[in-house]
Amino acid sequence: MxxxxxxxxxxxxxxxxxxxxxxxxxxxxxxxxxxxxxxxxxxxxxxxxxxxxxxxxxxxxxxxxxxxxxxxxxxxxxxxxxxxxxxxxxxxxxxxxxxxxxxxxxxxxxxxxxxxxxxxxxxxxxxxxxxxxxxxxxxxxxxxxxxxxxxxxxxxxxxxxxxxxxxxxxxxxxxxxxxxxxxxxxxxxxSSQEHNFSFSEGVSLVVECDYQEEIDNYWNVLTSNGGEESMCGWLKDQFGVSWQIVPAELGGWMKKSTKVMAEVLKMKKLDIDTLKNAIK
Known part of the structure; x- marks a missing residue:
């Protein structure tokens, strides 16, 4: 696992x-x-x-x-x-x-x-x-x-x-x-039954990444063919499933500086170098 x-x-x-x-x-x-x-x-x-x-x-x-x-x-x-x-x-x-x-x-x-x-x-x-x-x-x-x-x-x-x-x-x-x-x-x-719900941000899947290349690849594929970019590392894929594609060290960086969160709030796809520079 x-x-x-x-x-x-x-x-x-x-x-x-x-x-x-x-x-x-x-x-x-x-x-x-x-x-x-x-x-x-x-x-x-x-x-x-x-x-x-x-x-x-x-x-x-x-x-x-x-x-x-x-x-x-x-x-x-x-x-x-x-x-x-x-x-x-x-x-x-x-x-x-x-x-x-x-x-x-x-x-x-x-x-x-x-x-x-x-x-x-x-x-x-x-x-x-x-x-x-x-x-x-x-x-x-x-x-x-x-x-x-x-x-x-x-x-x-x-x-x-x-x-x-x-x-x-x-x-x-x-x-x-x-x-x-x-x-x-x-x-x-x-399920073909009548349901009053569909995929939403209410439950999403988080993917932690070590490298920018991982973030870029997941982001590009999951937003293709009808997927949608959102803010702060969030996206929806073509099926409507919500994902958060984030650096694995994001939580630790946020503890070091409030500037990290300020940068996250500006971004759609997260950029590791920009977030690391915010700590300095």
């Missing part, structure tokens, strides 16, 4: 409150770093960023977080905490694919899929961002997986299950798929 890629949840200036909630809900979860803008969690050795961005965006189920365990009791315990003031999207129950599974949207709008595995070898990563392609993006999950795995090093499509004919979904659409980008696991699915 690679810790240079991780999800970011947009928070309505309540990142610390959310961090406390998740630390009390999930085992092996602690605050690893914090500043007025960001609270960084470590969950089972993985990063999860909580960003104090205000009320402009909200997380939604287009990107949910899959939690995998061998323990049915643990799934039940976590479900009972997440469902408080939240809502059930798929009831906690036994399913053909899992002896104990449930999909819940918590009180902050973050969607969690709680999955009990039958085989420990199926748990390749404890927390897995899962992309749901809906609306105009429905049917493009495999196209996205091919793009992402061709862009990032150490990447591969790990497995894909397509919809059966009797499902009513196109047989070319993905019911469940898994792929790695730079040794970080993501899951995906298509």
């Amino acid at each position: 690679n810790n240079t890629i991780y999800p970011c949840i947009w928070c309505n200036n309540n990142a610390r409150e959310m961090a406390n909630f998740y630390c009390s809900t999930f085992p092996e979860t602690t605050v690893m770093d914090e500043n007025p803008v960001v609270v960084m969690l470590e969950m089972f050795g993985q990063k999860l960023m909580l960003l104090n961005g205000g009320d402009k965006f909200n997380p939604n189920p287009s990107i949910s977080l899959m939690f995998l365990t061998m323990l049915e009791k643990r799934v039940e315990e976590i479900w009972n905490k997440l469902i408080q003031e939240g809502r059930s999207m798929m009831p906690l129950d036994a399913y053909p694919f899992s002896p104990k599974y449930g999909w819940v949207q918590d009180k902050y709008g973050v969607s969690w899929q709680l999955y009990t595995a039958r085989d420990e070898n199926h748990i390749l990563q404890k927390i897995v961002p899962t992309l749901m392609f809906t609306g105009s993006q429905n049917g493009r999950a495999m196209e996205a997986a091919h793009l992402y795995t061709s862009l990032f090093p150490n990447s591969e499509i790990h497995g894909v299950m397509y919809y059966a004919e009797e499902s009513g979904e196109p047989e070319s659409s993905v019911q469940h798929g898994e792929f790695f980008i730079n040794d970080y696991l993501l899951m995906m699915m298509d």
Whole structure:
């Protein structure tokens, strides 16, 4: 697993409150770093960023977080905490694919899929961002997986299950798929059902980079063919998925000088040399 890629949840200036909630809900979860803008969690050795961005965006189920365990009791315990003031999207129950599974949207709008595995070898990563392609993006999950795995090093499509004919979904659409980008696991699915949500800045994917060449390459590819540049290292790709392409040392630079943040706020694509010069 690679810790240079991780999800970011947009928070309505309540990142610390959310961090406390998740630390009390999930085992092996602690605050690893914090500043007025960001609270960084470590969950089972993985990063999860909580960003104090205000009320402009909200997380939604287009990107949910899959939690995998061998323990049915643990799934039940976590479900009972997440469902408080939240809502059930798929009831906690036994399913053909899992002896104990449930999909819940918590009180902050973050969607969690709680999955009990039958085989420990199926748990390749404890927390897995899962992309749901809906609306105009429905049917493009495999196209996205091919793009992402061709862009990032150490990447591969790990497995894909397509919809059966009797499902009513196109047989070319993905019911469940898994792929790695730079040794970080993501899951995906298509859905033709009517949904009132689509990909947004509410949940984004952060990519930490060591070199400007990495930033340039990811930025150029992900903004091509209908992608969009935004500010402060943010972009949307052609599927609507939001990414943050940032220098790996950005957090440390910000601690050294407030001028670094001032430079970030001026930029679309981040420039490492300019940010390093701001420290001097």
